[in-house]
Amino acid sequence: MSRKERLVVIGNGMAGARFVEELIARGGRNRYEITIFGDESTGNYNRILLSGVLAGTHTAHDIFLNPLPWYAQNGVTLHAGHRVSGIDTNLRVVHAGEVAAPYDKLVIATGSSAFVPPIEGLRRDGQLVDGAFVFRTLDDCSAIRKHAERARRAAVIGGGLLGLEAAKGLLGFGLSVHVVHLASHLMEMQLDAPAGRILARSVAAMGARVSLETATVAVRGEPVSELVFADGSSEPCDLLVIATGIRPNVDLARAAGLAVGRGITVDDGLQTSDPNVFAIGECAEHRQTMYGLVAPLWDQARVLAERFVARDASCTSYRGSKTSTKLKVAGIELAVMGERDGDEPDDEVVTYSEPARGIYKKMIVRDGKLVGAILLGDASSASTLLSAFDRADPVPEARGELLFPAVAGGGACKVEDLADDAQICNCNGVTKGAIVQAVRAGKRSLKMLCDATRAGTGCGSCKGQVEQLLAHEAGDAVTEDPSIHWYVPGVPLTKPELVAEIVARGLRSVSAVFAELAAGKEDPASKPGLASLLKTMWGSAYEDERDARFVNDRVHANIQRDGTFSVIPRIFGGVTSADELRRIADVSDKYGAKMIKITGGQRIDLLGLPKDELPNVWRDLGMPSGHAYTKAFRTCKTCVGSEFCRYGVGDSTKLGIAIEKRFQGLEAPAKVKFATAGCPRNCSEATVKDVGVVAIEGGRWEIWVGGGAGSRVRKADLLCIVDSHDEVLRISGRFLQYYREQAKWLERTYDFVERVGIEALQKIVVEDSEGIAARLDAEMQRAVDAYVDPWREAEEPVHPTQFASLIPVSSLVKKAAGGPR
Amino acid sequence: MKRLGPIDLVALGEGRTFDVDGERIAVFRTRDGQVFATQADCPHRGGPLADGIVGAASVICPLHARRFDLASGACRGDDCAPLKTYPIEIRDGALFLVEERAPLHLAP
Ligand code: SRM
Ligand SMILES: Cc1cc2nc3c(=O)[nH]c(=O)nc-3n(C[C@H](O)[C@H](O)[C@H](O)COP(=O)(O)OP(=O)(O)OC[C@H]3O[C@@H](n4cnc5c(N)ncnc54)[C@H](O)[C@@H]3O)c2cc1C
Ligand code: SF4
Ligand code: FES
Numbered sequence: 001m002s003r004k005e006r007l008v009v010i011g012n013g014m015a016g017a018r019f020v021e022e023l024i025a026r027g028g029r030n031r032y033e034i035t036i037f038g039d040e041s042t043g044n045y046n047r048i049l050l051s052g053v054l055a056g057t058h059t060a061h062d063i064f065l066n067p068l069p070w071y072a073q074n075g076v077t078l079h080a081g082h083r084v085s086g087i088d089t090n091l092r093v094v095h096a097g098e099v100a101a102p103y104d105k106l107v108i109a110t111g112s113s114a115f116v117p118p119i120e121g122l123r124r125d126g127q128l129v130d131g132a133f134v135f136r137t138l139d140d141c142s143a144i145r146k147h148a149e150r151a152r153r154a155a156v157i158g159g160g161l162l163g164l165e166a167a168k169g170l171l172g173f174g175l176s177v178h179v180v181h182l183a184s185h186l187m188e189m190q191l192d193a194p195a196g197r198i199l200a201r202s203v204a205a206m207g208a209r210v211s212l213e214t215a216t217v218a219v220r221g222e223p224v225s226e227l228v229f230a231d232g233s234s235e236p237c238d239l240l241v242i243a244t245g246i247r248p249n250v251d252l253a254r255a256a257g258l259a260v261g262r263g264i265t266v267d268d269g270l271q272t273s274d275p276n277v278f279a280i281g282e283c284a285e286h287r288q289t290m291y292g293l294v295a296p297l298w299d300q301a302r303v304l305a306e307r308f309v310a311r312d313a314s315c316t317s318y319r320g321s322k323t324s325t326k327l328k329v330a331g332i333e334l335a336v337m338g339e340r341d342g343d344e345p346d347d348e349v350v351t352y353s354e355p356a357r358g359i360y361k362k363m364i365v366r367d368g369k370l371v372g373a374i375l376l377g378d379a380s381s382a383s384t385l386l387s388a389f390d391r392a393d394p395v396p397e398a399r400g401e402l403l404f405p406a407v408a409g410g411g412a413c414k415v416e417d418l419a420d421d422a423q424i425c426n427c428n429g430v431t432k433g434a435i436v437q438a439v440r441a442g443k444r445s446l447k448m449l450c451d452a453t454r455a456g457t458g459c460g461s462c463k464g465q466v467e468q469l470l471a472h473e474a475g476d477a478v479t480e481d482p483s484i485h486w487y488v489p490g491v492p493l494t495k496p497e498l499v500a501e502i503v504a505r506g507l508r509s510v511s512a513v514f515a516e517l518a519a520g521k522e523d524p525a526s527k528p529g530l531a532s533l534l535k536t537m538w539g540s541a542y543e544d545e546r547d548a549r550f551v552n553d554r555v556h557a558n559i560q561r562d563g564t565f566s567v568i569p570r571i572f573g574g575v576t577s578a579d580e581l582r583r584i585a586d587v588s589d590k591y592g593a594k595m596i597k598i599t600g601g602q603r604i605d606l607l608g609l610p611k612d613e614l615p616n617v618w619r620d621l622g623m624p625s626g627h628a629y630t631k632a633f634r635t636c637k638t639c640v641g642s643e644f645c646r647y648g649v650g651d652s653t654k655l656g657i658a659i660e661k662r663f664q665g666l667e668a669p670a671k672v673k674f675a676t677a678g679c680p681r682n683c684s685e686a687t688v689k690d691v692g693v694v695a696i697e698g699g700r701w702e703i704w705v706g707g708g709a710g711s712r713v714r715k716a717d718l719l720c721i722v723d724s725h726d727e728v729l730r731i732s733g734r735f736l737q738y739y740r741e742q743a744k745w746l747e748r749t750y751d752f753v754e755r756v757g758i759e760a761l762q763k764i765v766v767e768d769s770e771g772i773a774a775r776l777d778a779e780m781q782r783a784v785d786a787y788v789d790p791w792r793e794a795e796e797p798v799h800p801t802q803f804a805s806l807i808p809v810s811s812l813v814k815k816a817a818g819g820p821r
Numbered sequence: 822m823k824r825l826g827p828i829d830l831v832a833l834g835e836g837r838t839f840d841v842d843g844e845r846i847a848v849f850r851t852r853d854g855q856v857f858a859t860q861a862d863c864p865h866r867g868g869p870l871a872d873g874i875v876g877a878a879s880v881i882c883p884l885h886a887r888r889f890d891l892a893s894g895a896c897r898g899d900d901c902a903p904l905k906t907y908p909i910e911i912r913d914g915a916l917f918l919v920e921e922r923a924p925l926h927l928a929p
Contacts, residue, residue: 042902061865061887061901068902069895511852522852524876524888547834547852551872551883554835559883563869799832805869808840809825 004033007308008094008103010084010252012038014047015281015297016109017066022305024074031309034076035101037094040137041081043067048294048427050141051162051328054169060138087256089274107304108264108272108279110249112292117157117244120218120228131224132240135166144241148173151239155179155227157216159186159203161327163243167208168329175239177208180227182244184213190325190336194353195360195374202332202358202377246292248283263290268317270304280304287320296321298429324386324426326379326461332358333379337389339364339372347371350399361403368394370402383415383465387422415465416472424469425455425462435466439473446470487745488530490514490523495533495744502537509543510534528553529745532631535667536740540786546798552629555803556790557614563805564594565614566607569623570664573638573656573676574602580623587620601628601635601673611805615794624664625791631746633663633672633736637685641678642695648678650695655725659693662729663736665787669743669752672736685709687716690749691732696721701728705735705761706753714750717758720766733780734773735765741779825916828856836871836880841918846907847871848916849891851878857891858909858918864902 007023009016020034028034038044044066052058071078082096087106094101114134116122122132131151133144144166148154154170156163159181170177179186185196186203200210211229218228219240228234248263259265259273263285270278270286280300282292291297303318310316324337342349342364350363359377363370363385370389375382385402388395395402415424420433430453443449446467450456456463470478487495491513498517507513510530514522527548535542552558557565571580584604588596594608603626609617618625627634638656642648656676663674675686676693686692688709694702700721707716719735722728738761743752753761763769765776793802801807823841825848831837836849838861845861847870855878863870868884875881879897881888888897894904908919 059885061885067896522876524874524879524881525886527874527876545834546832547875550874554872559869559872561866561884563867563872801830801832801837804837806838806840806845807826807830809823809842 005031005104006102007032007034007105007107008101009034009036009107009109010087010094011109011111011249011281011283012036012040012044012078012080013109013111013281014044014294015111015301016107017044018298019107019109019280019301019304020076021066022301023308024076026305026309028305028309029075032105035079035103036071036076037079037082037084037096037101039081039083040139042138043070043078043080045138046427047136048328050135050138051165051169053138053141054135054144054166055172055330056169057330060142063138084252087252087277089256089258089277092276104276105308106277108253108277108283109281110252110283112246112248112282114242115245115247116242119157119216121221122219122242124222128242129219129222129224131221131238132219132242134242135162136246144169144239145173147239148175151175153178153235153237154239154241155216155237156241156243157181158243158245159183159210159212160189160243160245161187161325163241164203165328166241166243167203168206170239170241171207178235178237179203179208179210180214180216180229181210181212182215186210186212187327190340191374191376192340192362194351195362195376198353198355198358198360198376199332199334201355205358206329206331246282248285248290250283253279253283261285261288268319269307270300270318278304286318289320291321291323293323293325294427295429296323322390324389326382326426328461333375333377335373335375335379335382335386337373337386338370340374342366342372348399350403352400352403363395363399363403365395365399370395375403383418383422383424386426387419390423391419391421415468424465425453427462428454430455432469435469436473439470444470444474444479487533488523488526490521490526491518491530493517495742498533499537499741502534508534508538508541510545510548512543528631532667532669532745536783539782546802555611555614556625556629556793557609557611558629560608562608563611564608565611566605566628567609567614567617567621568599568601568603568605568626568628569621570626570660571603571623572660573636573653575638575653575657576604583621583623587617590620591617599628602637603628603635611803614803615797618791618794624789627665630667631670632668633660633666633674636660636663636674636676637689638676639678639683641676645678647681648695649697650678650699650701651725652676652678652684652693652695655693655701655728658725658729659732662733662784665790666736666740666783668736668740670746670748672739672749674732688713689716691735692716693728693732699723701725703728703731703735705732706749706758708748708750710748712750714754717753719758719762730777731765733784734776735761737776737780737783738765741776822910822920823918825918827915828911830916831856834875836873836875838869838871846918847880848909849875849880851875851891856909856911856916858907859889859891859894860905863887864896864904870904 046063046065049058049063053060084094084096086095092103114136133140154175155178156167157180159179167177167179185193186199203210215230216227217230220226224240226234227237250260250264253264254260264279264283266279266284266286272279281297299321303316306316327334348365352361362374364372369392373385418432422432424432435453435455438452443452449470456466485494487498501517505516510527513530528550531548546554557567588606591609591613593606597605599605636656636659638653641652659674672690674691675684675689677684677686678695686694687704688707692704700723702721703719704716705719708714825839831848831850834852836847839846847859847861849857863882865887868882870880872883873880878891879888887901889904894906910917
């Protein structure tokens with residue numbers, strides 16, 4: 001067998017990594033030994049989603065396309081964090097510091113860098129001063145986010161696509177944001193002046209200040225504290241993002257003697273002036289055109305991969321790409337494609353403008369075909385226009401039909417009515433036809449479909465359309481992952497099936513459940529759910545295995561982002577005393593709580609305590625655990641009530657204390673919060689709690705269930721009206737026990753009540769239609785009686801190193817027997 | 822070989838963080854009797870891995886639930902750098918770190 005050719009790729013960015021993927025997909029590994037050099041230390045990520053990471057809609061981990069292990073798994077050698085310093089085209093070797101990699105073929109995909117204009121005080125020793133950033137890499141993004149936490153007044157220099165996306169991200173941090181732009185309208189590269197003016201209003205409405213025709217001449221302070229403008233004015237600024245354009249990374253190519261214009265010159269075969277060296281992406285210049293968007297580089301990567309595996313390389317060639325883009329700023333719809341102005345003498349320019357609503361639409365028609373468009377404020381017809389643009393379809397006689405499909409009588413254009421070659425995913429260039437085909441080939445869940453076609457895996461804005469296509473194409477055959485019906489993902493049984501098996505086999509521990517019901521296969525993610533269920537079912541006969549608990553439940557406190565813990569002692573009904581407050585103050589001083597905070601649940605949180613000190617903290621507090629860390633009864637929020645309040649008709653404070661005393665620590669499938677209100681003014685927000693009790697005239701109490709105001713807001717349903725505190729405790733306890741038995745793991749009452757229905761619950765819980773009320777009451781009493789304050793583990797830890805945050809090895813020689821503490 | 826101490830320092834099915842000559846190493850003891858040692862801080866955002874949930878020779882970080890294979894260090898979802906792993910053994914009921922530890926590199 002002949003030796004494989006050595007292929008080296010410089011640049012592990014969107015073009016370089018995509019090319020390698022395309023090559024592997026075509027069996028390229030049989031012919032090439034592939035090596036990639038990447039300046040960044042991570043795998044390849046979706047650069048266009050950095051805007052999402054800054055805005056907080058994506059996490060850094062969401063945007064990885066090829067994480068580090070991918071390369072090894074696909075037989076590709078990656079030198080991550082290695083910057084190539086030179087190319088020797090005679091010896092055909094690439095140098096990166098110590099590493100030298102010989103090649104037979106070389107692909108340069110070095111992309112571009114942010115352009116930083118010469119502004120006084122902006123750089124020091126070639127570096128941007130502290131507080132000033134560019135926005136190009138994941139590292140830039142993390143640095144901006146970190147700085148934004150401390151900043152107040154941000155400025156973005158540059159009102160192009162990137163600058164506006166950065167501005168939106170910064171607004172999300174609660175900063176004041178000033179967009180400083182040199183040109184006379186925003187996004188002048190893509191928009192004409194009227195569109196730019198309307199966009200400026202929309203950006204202002206979003207909360208950012210916009211200054212046009214403004215040149216920044218100096219930056220003062222280190223870290224940045226002030227900006228100075230050309231007219232002599234200045235303003236304070238403590239975070240600066242520079243988004244004034246990009247410069248292709250061509251130094252390597254130029255030094256290697258390759259032909260370089262603005263970018264590295266390539267022909268239709270993407271070949272440079274050296275027959276063994278190729279270039280793609282933002283660093284390449286093809287037919288005098290440079291691209292700054294991903295779609296063209298996807299085309300280039302595909303063409304080059306095809307040429308690399310084809311016997312006859314003349315089969316495919318690259319002839320340039322049509323470009324289109326969308327602004328990824330929530331609240332502003334903007335799609336642009338092709339040309340901006342329509343300068344040819346016979347061009348037909350159709351415009352529609354409605355500044356008050358922020359709407360502007362423009363179409364440029366040449367020889368009966370669409371060659372450019374702007375859709376601002378209403379991009380609902382973007383996909384129709386894009387497919388007409390991409391395929392150069394003849395534009396309808398009544399031009400408006402394209403801009404206003406609804407006026408044309410068709411209603412909003414449905415994605416299923418588009419032609420098969422209409423592009424749905426504009427990031428990955430996936431057509432409607434490809435998606436439909438994948439559905440027909442069996443990809444019947446949204447996740448499988450996106451994974452298979454890559455649609456929706458770019459900026460994600462087309463996911464809705466993909467889902468629509470899936471629904472239309474697969475109809476009832478759309479599948480869900482079967483595990484969504486199981487109580488936990490690691491045991492293939494619904495909750496009733498699981499409970500029946502556990503009872504029949506007498507399984508009392510989590511490990512026993514895995515052994516008997518999951519073929520011995522442990523699933524760590526399923527452990528906490530099983531532990532909660534078994535405790536609820538067996539009470540004190542449950543065999544507690546600590547490793548099945550989440551760390552919060554092992555140390556009875558809430559883990560923080562830095563690995564320390566927060567402590568919330570129970571303050572029954574929100575009523576405390578001077579003595580308790582004094583102890584809380586002393587403990588905070590003694591153990592150095594980093595923050596003392598009044599919580600939204602009417603108690604006090606001591607944040608930032610080391611794990612090792614938790615037992616001492618509890619001991620010194622002399623108060624029971626508030627269970628703020630676990631899936632259990634949390635708090636009962638109370639209002640002042642009839643004792644003091646001039647409107648109060650019921651003693652809501654006393655009732656709240658009784659409720660907390662009874663249900664404290666009671667495990668449940670999800671957390672449970674109560675509130676009591678002394679009258680229907682409802683100052684304790686009882687109708688948005690899992691259980692809310694509201695006093696009404698005549699000494700009676702309404703019991704509301706299934707409310708919530710967290711990630712979802714739902715007003716509770718009225719379960720019944722009762723006459724006394726005792727009745728409140730009895731009925732709400734019965735409801736809770738039924739919920740504990742029937743709800744799925746992590747299903748809050750607001751979902752549970754909706755699923756079961758309030759009428760059904762009234763029958764079972766209030767009217768006892770199933771004859772189980774007495775049993776539910778007895779089970780609840782048993783659970784209440786079994787309650788033990790977990791903070792007692794201060795005196796009797798279950799394991800010698802239960803609270804050790806770090807076990808020093810040297811001292812162990814002496815202390816080994818007892819373990820350090 | 823470096824003796825960390827008796828095996829009981831790490832509760833069954835859990836992890837603990839050790840300070841070995843200034844290096845923070847997480848040691849895990851699975852229910853089927855195996856032990857593993859990895860870097861202590863999650864490569865994602867520094868979460869204390871020893872506080873994670875262990876099972877099927879893997880650990881779930883307590884902060885954002887990345888899951889890592891304890892033997893290879895690889896991240897399950899492939900969305901995070903792998904963990905450094907260290908050879909570790911049980912001898913006469915005690916934990917020993919094998920001294921010549923070769924950190925696992927995926928990319929040469
Ligand atoms: C401390 C507190 C904020 C505060 O300072 O006021 C708080 C802090 C946390 N909340 Fe909360 N919530 C707090 C009151 C609330 C409230 C208001 C209330 O209870 O009246 C709500 C809305 C009501 C509700 O729950 O419906 C609330 C809705 C949430 C949610 C969304 C729950 C949902 O299903 O909709 C979460 C996320 C979750 O549980 O998965 C959450 C999760 C969290 C966690 C535990 C996040 C976590 O898992 O680590 C926070 C811990 C912070 C930390 O690092 O220590 N927190 N959280 C409040 C504690 C109250 C207490 O005394 O126990
Ligand atoms: C925040 C942001 C949002 C964007 N949004 C969009 C959008 O919505 N739509 C769109 O189409 N485009 C968007 N873009 C543009 C798009 O990301 C780029 O067009 C694309 O990333 C270019 O790909 P590339 O591979 O040519 O360059 P890059 O992705 O920059 O990759 C080049 C890689 O080469 C590496 N490298 C450079 N020199 C060397 C060297 N000497 N040795 C080793 N490695 C080297 C770099 O570190 C980099 O990782 C956006 C860009 C940013 C920054
Ligand atoms: S709910 Fe009623 S009793 Fe409670 S404080 Fe408000 S007005 Fe007073
Ligand atoms: S810190 Fe470990 S998953 Fe985020």
